[in-house]
Amino acid sequence: MEKTNSDELWIGFLGSLNEVQARQLAGLKALEFGWGGISKVGRLTGMDYKTIKKGMTEVENGKFFDKNENLRKKGAGRKKLTDKNHQILKDLETIMDENTAGDPMSNLKWSNKSTYAIANELCLRGHKISEDTVGRILKQEDYSLQSNKKTLEGSSSPERDEQFNYINGKSKEFVTVGEPVISVDAKKKELVGNFKNNGQTWMKKGEADEVNVYDFLSLAEGRITPYGAYDLARNEGFVNVGISYDTAEFAVESIRRWWNLLGRKRYPNATKLLITADGGGSNGSRNKGWKQYLQNFANETNLEILVCHFPPGTSKWNKIEHRMFSFISINWKGKPLTSYETIVNLIKGTTTTKGLRIDAQLDDGIYEKGKTFSEKEMAKLDLERHKKHPNWNYTIKPQKLKNRIYFAVAPKIAFICFQFHIVYALNWNDYTRTDADGDGIGDTPYTDTPFGIDENRDNHPLMATDPDSWLSTSDNYPLMASWDNYFA
Numbered sequence: 001m002e003k004t005n006s007d008e009l010w011i012g013f014l015g016s017l018n019e020v021q022a023r024q025l026a027g028l029k030a031l032e033f034g035w036g037g038i039s040k041v042g043r044l045t046g047m048d049y050k051t052i053k054k055g056m057t058e059v060e061n062g063k064f065f066d067k068n069e070n071l072r073k074k075g076a077g078r079k080k081l082t083d084k085n086h087q088i089l090k091d092l093e094t095i096m097d098e099n100t101a102g103d104p105m106s107n108l109k110w111s112n113k114s115t116y117a118i119a120n121e122l123c124l125r126g127h128k129i130s131e132d133t134v135g136r137i138l139k140q141e142d143y144s145l146q147s148n149k150k151t152l153e154g155s156s157s158p159e160r161d162e163q164f165n166y167i168n169g170k171s172k173e174f175v176t177v178g179e180p181v182i183s184v185d186a187k188k189k190e191l192v193g194n195f196k197n198n199g200q201t202w203m204k205k206g207e208a209d210e211v212n213v214y215d216f217l218s219l220a221e222g223r224i225t226p227y228g229a230y231d232l233a234r235n236e237g238f239v240n241v242g243i244s245y246d247t248a249e250f251a252v253e254s255i256r257r258w259w260n261l262l263g264r265k266r267y268p269n270a271t272k273l274l275i276t277a278d279g280g281g282s283n284g285s286r287n288k289g290w291k292q293y294l295q296n297f298a299n300e301t302n303l304e305i306l307v308c309h310f311p312p313g314t315s316k317w318n319k320i321e322h323r324m325f326s327f328i329s330i331n332w333k334g335k336p337l338t339s340y341e342t343i344v345n346l347i348k349g350t351t352t353t354k355g356l357r358i359d360a361q362l363d364d365g366i367y368e369k370g371k372t373f374s375e376k377e378m379a380k381l382d383l384e385r386h387k388k389h390p391n392w393n394y395t396i397k398p399q400k401l402k403n404r405i406y407f408a409v410a411p412k413i414a415f416i417c418f419q420f421h422i423v424y425a426l427n428w429n430d431y432t433r434t435d436a437d438g439d440g441i442g443d444t445p446y447t448d449t450p451f452g453i454d455e456n457r458d459n460h461p462l463m464a465t466d467p468d469s470w471l472s473t474s475d476n477y478p479l480m481a482s483w484d485n486y487f488a
Contacts, residue, residue: 007044014045023047024064027055088127092137095121159389160311166388167276167308174274174306175233180267181274183320184255184283186246187226187239187328190343224343226328227251227282229258230320231266237324238262239347239360241340242367248289250367251282252297257361259301272304278315285309285392288373295381298398309392327352 010029014022026045030037030052038052058064095118115131115138122129174181225242227250238261240254255275264270277283283290298305310318331350340362347360386393 011044023051023055024058025055026052027057027059030056031059088122088129089137091122091125091127092118092134096138160314163308163311163389163392164314164317166393167310170274170306170308171232171276174272178267178269179272179274180263180270181232181276182255182258182263183230183232183276183318183323184251185228185278185315185318185320185325186251186282187228187325189246190224190226191222222340224340225250226343226347227254228320228324229255230324231262232319234266235323235354235356236262236266237320237356237358239328239358240363241344241347241360242363242365243340244363244365244367245369246282247367247369247371248282248287249293249371250363250365251290252293253363253365253367256297256300257363259297261359261361264301270303272306273301274306274308276308276310276318278318279309279312279392280315288378289371291381291383291396292373292377294396295383295399298382298396302398304398305396307394307396311392324350324356324358327356328358 010025014025017025026041026047030041033040038049038056041047041052042049115134118138119129119131119134122134171181222243225244225246226239227242227246228237228239230237238254238258240250240257242250242254244250259273263273275283279285281287294305294307297303315321328347328350331346344360344362347358350356350358382397382399384395384397385391386395
C-alpha cells in the first residue's frame with residue numbers, strides 16, 4: 001500500500017508521541033479508514049493489530065492519555081536482562097575488569113574491547129546476549145569505547161597486551177591464595193585554602209562558598225600530595241596526605257602506613273605483597289630510591305614484594321585511578337579544600353554503592369628531593385627480575401638476618417678472670433641518634449661499665465651493615481669467628 005501525503009504527515013508525527021498517545025492516534029486513524037482500517041494502519045506503521053485495536057477502544061470510550069498518569073502499570077514492561085540474570089552483570093564486570101581504564105577526575109571508564117568481543121565472551125560463559133545489549137549495559141555502568149591510539153603511547157601494542165595479561169594473571173594468582181594485591185599511585189596535587197574547586201554541589205540558594213579569585217600558591221595554606229593504596233580484593237583504600245614532595249621515600253612510606261593501618265590486619269598470614277604501579281614518577285620502574293625503600297620495607301615486614309609496572313602511557317589502566325581516585329574527586333567537587341582536616345575528612349567520607357571504603361591520614365613528614373643511590377648500594381638489594389619484561393616486573397625479597405640487622409657491641413669489660421663483648425641485634429629503624437659522617441656507625445656509643453649501666457648511653461646505636469669490617473676490636477679480641485653460623 002502506497003502512502004499518501006496525508007499519511008506521511010501523521011506517521012511522521014507518530015514518532016514524537018509516547019506509546020499511549022501513539023496507540024490512540026493509530027486507533028483514531030483506523031476508525032477514520034473504516035472497514036479494513038486496522039490492517040491498513042498496521043501495514044503503514046508496523047504496529048501489532050492488538051495495539052491498534054486497544055487504541056480504537058480507548059478513543060471510542062473517550063479515555064485519552066492523562067499526563068499525570070503513568071504510561072504503564074507498576075511492574076509492567078519487559079524486565080531488564082540484568083534484572084532477570086544477575087550473573088550476567090558479574091561476568092561482564094569480570095571481563096571489563098581486565099580491559100578497563102578510567103579518568104581519576106571523574107567517573108568515566110573506558111575499554112579498548114569491542115562490544116562484539118565482549119558479547120562473544122559472555123556467550124561462551126553461557127549467556128544469550130547481543131552486542132547492542134552489551135552496549136546499553138556498559139553505558140548504564142558509565143563505560144565508553146575509546147581508541148588505543150588516543151590513550152596509549154610508548155612500547156608496541158603486543159608488549160602492552162602481554163604486560164596487561166601478566167598483571168591480570170599475577171593479580172588473580174595472589175587473590176586466589178589470599179595474598180594482598182594493591183594498586184598504588186599519587187593523585188594530583190591540590191592547594192589547601194579557600195580556593196575554587198571545580199564542580200558543583202547542592203547548597204541552599206545564596207549560600208555558595210566565597211573563594212579566592214586567584215589560585216596562587218602564595219595565598220595557600222599549603223599544598224598536599226595524596227598518595228593512595230587500593231586493595232583490589234577488598235575494594236578498600238588508603239590515602240596518605242603528604243605536605244612535602246612526592247618522592248620514592250614518601251611513596252613507600254605511604255605503602256608502609258597502609259600496611260600498618262589496614263594490610264596486616266586484613267592479611268595476618270601474608271607472606272607476599274603484589275604492587276601494581278605506574279611506570280614513572282616516585283614509584284617508577286627506573287627509580288632507584290623506590291627499590292631501595294621497598295627493600296627496607298620488605299626487611300621490616302618480612303614480606304616478599306612483587307612489583308608490576310604498567311607500560312609507559314597506560315597509567316589510567318591502573319585500578320586505583322577509576323576505582324578510588326575518581327570517586328574522591330567526585331566527592332569533593334565544588335567544595336573548597338580549606339584545611340588539611342577538611343581534606344582528610346572528605347577522603348574518608350568517600351563511599352560508593354558497591355561498598356568502597358577509604359581511610360586517610362595526614363603525613364607531616366618532610367621528604368627531600370634529589371637523594372641518590374650508588375650502583376654499589378643497588379647491588380646489595382635482594383632484587384630478582386622476572387623473565388617476562390624484566391624492567392617492568394621484579395621481586396624484592398626480605399634480606400637474611402645477617403644482612404639487615406645492625407649490631408651494637410659493648411666495650412670490652414674486665415670482669416673476674418676474662419674479657420668479653422656483649423652483642424645486641426638491633427633494627428636500623430630503632431636508631432634514634434645521629435650518624436654525622438655517614439659511616440654506618442652511630443655517633444653515640446653504647447657503653448656499659450663493670451659498675452653498672454651508663455645512664456647517658458644510647459640504647460639503639462647504629463652499627464655497620466658489614467660485620468666483617470669491625471669483627472675485631474683495637475685490642476684484637478675477635479667477637480666471633482664466623483657470623484654465618486649465627487645469622488644465616
